[in-house]
Amino acid sequence: MDAHGDDVPAYQSIRVTTPESPVAALADIEAWKARKTYPSMLFAGGPVFGIACELESGGWELHPYFSGLAPQDARDSLGSHFRRLAHAADEAGDPEARAELLAAGERMDWEALDEVTVRGSRYRVVRAERFIRMGPDGPEPPRDTDPDPSGPGESGGFDPAAGLVIDPVNATGMSEGILKVELLAALRKSGTVPADVRDDSRHAADTHPGGVLLPATFMTAERDGGSWRPDSSGTATTPQAARDGLAMQLRVMLPWQKDLSPEQREIYSRAADHLDEHRCDELDVAGRHFRVIRVERLIRIGPDGPEGPRPSDPDPTPPVMVQDQQLREQGLLTDEDEEPDPEPDEHTRKFMRLFEEERLRRDNLKNKPHP
Template sequence: MNPYGDDSAYRSAPDPTPDSAPDPAPDPTSDRAPDPVLDPAPEPGSPVAALADVEAWKARKTYPSTLLAGGPVFGVARERAEGGWELQPYFSGLAPQDARDSLGSHFRALAGAEPAGSAARAEYLAAGDLLDQDDAPDELTVRGERFRVVRAERFIRMGPDGPEPPRATDPDPAPGPGRTGDPVATPDPAAGLVIDPAPPGTSEGAIEAELLAALRKNDTVPSDVYDDSRTAARTHPGTVLLPATFMTAEREGGRWRPHSTGTAAAPRDARDGLAVHLRVLVPWQQDLTPEEHEVYKRAADRLDAEQPDELDVAGRHFRIVRVERLVRVGPDGPEGPRPSDLDPLPTDSRLPEQSRSAHEDDLAEPDASARRFLELFEEEHRRRTSRSSGGRS
């Protein structure tokens, strides 16, 4: 069960404040310790920074409600010798173990660059193996560098017409070399950013204060999730807004429901994921006729060609939605996983050999439904390969 409750619709966030009585919104101009923000930031007074400020303030009025967008996401940060914590690529794990797996892969890659038999190679390999264990740590130091699994809560903004779509200032790279339509092709814009205790900028400080003031509803999550959020407010009182990610939502019966994981690094990647859903998953799950399937394929083609943030198809309505990520920071750096966060075992390698063999036997002979899925998947793969090589789909 998801400790954040039913993922079928967006929910109010747990109260992150340490005291039972409601507190006023934090004042970003007070004399408390400054909240950490990301470095580098846009140059104050630059056109980009000014436009981002305008967009942020407009969003506060047009989409005044702040709601959880599913559970948290996890990534890895490295402590820098010169101060601050540098975020590593792929801040999109849906469980802490996803981030540990990513860090383990990083260590194994580093080991591969070291001479065979060297102490450095052995240490990197040992660190990768450690992260595969059931009791893998959330923080470790390897060859003098400190790494930590970091947690980010995810939020969306809601207004009278539904969730907030991408903003004009959100990066949305066009297809080009290295981009084949793969939903994970765009690097996470948070990669390489440094969490540093610097005063927040205009839009960042206002939004952080607003989030802390708005997320005070405590009756929509289990008690352990609520208690952990209150503890985090004491131990990690600072906040950091990472660059936004994106997801797809669908309006059903007057309610908006999340339709993807919300970890797409750019709006275009979320549209790519929706296009795959329309061409592959919908006809497979609903056993569409060729005529019905053609309706969804035409909609996916329109999505590819026009790159809209809204799409209507067969009586259904989809929207690309902006997802904000908030990291809490304390005196010793960014917050790690909480006890209430779902954290499955590293891999199915923990299963007995007999169980794995039986599982592999089950997958040996795909049934008719599986064969249909594979056919649809291969058709989509051929279409994307043709598109990336300049051919026509």
């Protein structure tokens, strides 16, 4: 069935169908149960940004790691993509393609472009809004059907959204379809954000009234009295990636920031070991309570495809070569030989030691034979 009827544009329709596989059916059931257990939907901080490429067959295909916290993060990723394609063209003996792709990569170094066409393919910086489900006991943790294939310390290479095609004609399950309708209706309220953010939110509802849900991402949050405080950017692609981030906090960042004694460090290290061993989503350590939580993502769609950055979206960093030029104009960067960097202070050396210990620990785990 069509949630809006048959007389609306495809980008504004929501096609609902019966799940085609047992896993999809179970995921739809879990999503329905979550509506009762965690009935409130809240904005989860700011948006995230990634890259999509328009397909000749229709729709837009997402590039991996849709996780930029500002539009420029995605533009930098696109410049790197062009350079990888240039390298492949060089190996394939195609100098014309190599030159064109290198020129596209260099252009991204200088210009804050949110859309560009290179060798017949149209690329766009795409924006996704983030939401968290909340219930009486706090934010929603990961679901059993959320993909989580990697072990501790091995979660960096998996992204369930990579290659996803943003196409409104794709059907969805009943629960996901209802969620999509709810999130499309969620607008920033007066007094909760600056006026320009609120106005852009309302404008986007008119220009991009359709939407596509991406696979969830994850973050950790800490309970602080009766409220919850997010503890990371919320861009971990799997629950295990969020656990790995929390383990790094426990083994490296917190001991460094709080200048913990060896005895105090041991408490946090044992908690991180417990997290690795049991792959749990709730953790108590030193009187603190952490939870891995689930973050929904919605990309709005209009007549010309997915929504790009909004004027009010924070974008503080210019392209890399513009930064270079600005620093030179300010006399903060020159081509002259510079003196060697000064020796790091003890506080910095402590961080470097803790980080190196954690790197070696993870490398040793990877090298151990699995039973």
